Amino acid sequence: MNVNKIEAPDANISYADAIDYWTGIPATVDGVLGGFGHTTLPKTDVKGSIAFLRRISRFYPEFEESGKRLGTRGCDVGAGIGRVTRDVLSKFCSKIDLVEPVVPFANQIRIELEHKKVLDKLGDVRQIGMQDFTPEPEKYWLIWCQWCLGQLKDAHLIEFLRRCKLGLQKDGLIFVKENNTSTLMDEFDNTDSSVTRADQSFRRIFNEAGLELLEAEVQQGLPQGLYPVRSYALRPKRDS
Ligand code: SAH
Numbered sequence: 499m500n501v502n503k504i505e506a507p508d509a510n511i512s513y514a515d516a517i518d519y520w521t522g523i524p525a526t527v528d529g530v531l532g533g534f535g536h537t538t539l540p541k542t543d544v545k546g547s548i549a550f551l552r553r554i555s556r557f558y559p560e561f562e563e564s565g566k567r568l569g570t571r572g573c574d575v576g577a578g579i580g581r582v583t584r585d586v587l588s589k590f591c592s593k594i595d596l597v598e599p600v601v602p603f604a605n606q607i608r609i610e611l612e613h614k615k616v617l618d619k620l621g622d623v624r625q626i627g628m629q630d631f632t633p634e635p636e637k638y639w640l641i642w643c644q645w646c647l648g649q650l651k652d653a654h655l656i657e658f659l660r661r662c663k664l665g666l667q668k669d670g671l672i673f674v675k676e677n678n679t680s681t682l683m684d685e686f687d688n689t690d691s692s693v694t695r696a697d698q699s700f701r702r703i704f705n706e707a708g709l710e711l712l713e714a715e716v717q718q719g720l721p722q723g724l725y726p727v728r729s730y731a732l733r734p735k736r737d738s
Contacts (some may be wrong), residue, residue: 572640586642
């Protein structure tokens with residue numbers, strides 16, 4: 499009997515429990531932000547993401563060039579009600595596809611975009627989980643994954659990122675913006691059946707998925723008491 503075996507935190511994840519949890523949450527900014535919708539979090543997050551995207555465009559002109567040459571179609575993964583598309587991606591992309599498995603959230607996307615007068619940016623809304631999503635080959639200039647990758651088990655996350663890699667147009671990039679634990683350990687969260695990963699865990703997973711980390715940046719100015727939030731810009735490794 500192997501009594502000393504410690505289960506990896508991601509072994510506890512249940513995709514069905516996660517969907518049940520999120521389906522019971524109001525389809526609002528406050529809902530998708532875990533009750534922080536009325537704090538400085540949304541504005542700070544959006545400003546930080548826009549600055550990060552601009553910085554990456556400046557330092558990696560091939561990314562910007564790629565958009566000019568091949569188009570700026572984006573994909574917003576685990577999109578919730580379309581907050582990131584509405585406030586960030588609509589400023590950079592000509593069209594955005596959104597992946598969101600929870601029905602009330604997916605239904606809210608159109609309303610949110612219409613409200614901010616960016617409905618013309620709406621591409622396809624795919625009502626499925628990331629674990630079942632395969633982007634069309636070379637379709638996207640950028641793929642943005644925020645506050646959702648913790649819902650996937652490590653092995654599925656690696657496979658998902660590998661599929662995303664194939665979904666990028668030449669010189670396109672994957673962006674990840676997620677909570678990090680403040681330790682070296684990942685932590686299971688029973689509430690939404692997710693794991694919060696250490697920065698080191700993300701870096702290992704990116705590497706295993708054949709992605710090279712271009713830049714990572716900690717989001718500044720968030721309310722006290724939250725996990726550190728890190729943005730990562732990733733491109734396919736040259737040799738994979
Ligand atoms: N990225 C959005 C929403 C964050 S809330 C934002 O920043 O505003 C987390 C989102 O992940 C919810 O919309 C939830 O429904 C979604 N989610 C949960 N499990 C998922 C899965 N397996 N695949 C894709 N999205 C998932």
